[in-house]
Amino acid sequence: MAGKKNRPIVAVVGRPNVGKSTLFNALAGENRSIVKDTPGITRDRIYADASWLNRSFTLIDTGGIEPDSSDVILSQMRAQAQTAIDTADVILFLTDVRQGLVDADAKVADMLRRSHKPVVLAVNKVDQFDKLMADVYEFYQLGIGDPHPICAVNKLGLGDLLEAVVSLFPEETGEEEENEKPRVAVVGKPNVGKSSLINKLLGEDRLIVSEIAGTTRDAVDTQITYHGKDYVFIDTAGLRRKNKVKEELERYMIVRTVSAVERADIAVLVIDGTEGVTEQDARIAGIAHERGKAVIVAVNKWDAVEKNDKTIYRETEKIRNTLSFMPYAEILFVSAVTGQRLPKLFEVIDMVSENHAMRVATGVLNEIMAEAVAMKQPPSDKGKRLRLFYITQVSVKPPTFVIFVNDKELMHFSYTRYIENQIRNTFGFRGTPLRFIIRERNEKER
DSSP: OTTSSSOOEEEEEEOTTSSHHHHHHHHHTTOOOSOSSOTTSSSSOSEEEEEETTEEEEEEEOOOOOOSSHHHHHHHHHHHHHHHHHHOSEEEEEEETTTOOOHHHHHHHHHHHHHTOOEEEEEEOOOOHHHHHHHHHGGGGGSSSOEEEOBTTTTBSHHHHHHHHHHTSOOOOSHHHHTTSOEEEEEOSTTSSHHHHHHHHHHSTTOEEEEEOOSSSSOOEEEEEETTEEEEEEEOOOOOSOOSOHHHHHHHHHHHHHHHHHTOSEEEEEEETTTOOOHHHHHHHHHHHHTTOEEEEEEEOGGGSOOOTTHHHHHHHHHHHHTTTOTTOEEEEOOTTTOTTHHHHHHHHHHHHHHHTOOOOHHHHHHHHHHHHHHSOOOEETTEEOOEEEEEEEETTTTEEEEEESOGGGOOHHHHHHHHHHHHHHHOOTTOOOEEEEEEOOGGGO
16 A cells, blocks of 8 residues: 555645636535544535545635625635645645636736746636637746636536646655654644644654755654654744634644644644543644544643543543544643653553554455454344455554344444454554455455
């Protein structure tokens, strides 16, 4: 499954009403994540997974602008374009053939051109190619390459557009040697102490620090060597813009988080111990969960919390409840100020990293499954009972299993969860999600 880990990011930028969300929905299709119960995913679709010709990528809508005056629109678009430049591998710039070329388009195109990031220009609402092509050519004036005529509503021209987008993705090379070093994204809300945590890790004299030039994005990854082992930390702390609008700030934070998590194997979610776990924390955790990353929850500022013998127990319970969709997450109470339990963080990273890449032999899996089925009878419906024929692990990061059954409809979520728990009872898999794919086979095919 090469290249699955480093899924490129495509950001959509454009004025209001040019059809960004229509395009977004057309490209993401029904490809909503398997996880329906992750909080914060449905609220507004800031990001979605899409694929074209065997290349998977993450599509990001960088912002909804609904202001009234044209100068507000321009400043908002600039902020949007900046977000795209900061986080994306390829920028998809959407314009509208009906409204024609507008001053704001030209100014944003200028900014995108200077960023030297690859840009694909799409001209939307071209529902009749023969009639409207002359109007499409006008967009050559933007100076960012060929305009691609599309009609998002009728899904016209999307194939050519995606071909252009995919051709600009970074090559999928050098992944193998990269895999040696655990890649850790430090994520969390603003001001929970992400930077201080990384700085404290760097400040230990036994850590040798070297800056790695950020891959295709502008983030600078930091390499930390601890006890002779290299780790790469990807920091999402840099919220550079003083953003007035809380909604926009949150959106920017989610975009940055998706971008960092996409490049990591492990996400360390930093929570502010003095205020406890929040819904916003759950939204950020949901991003890592959806993307199948190993997760460690680091409760920071623990030195500042008044404690008795029940405090850790209560706080753990709260985190488990709020993050109920990821019972596998490891929890660690730390302090970036005093350095409390930070060496332990490396141990936990090593452990979840191993679990995230663990393979289980097919024979052992089938023994566990047979035993599980013997202990708890599979569900049945209208006289037909679910039969589980065979289980095998097909990939790692995260560990992914295929179960062959006689009828997919009968394999309820709760029974899949039961099988997962039996596998976890044997192998632990602490810190990592497990994925299950259910395939149908009839009796004869066996």
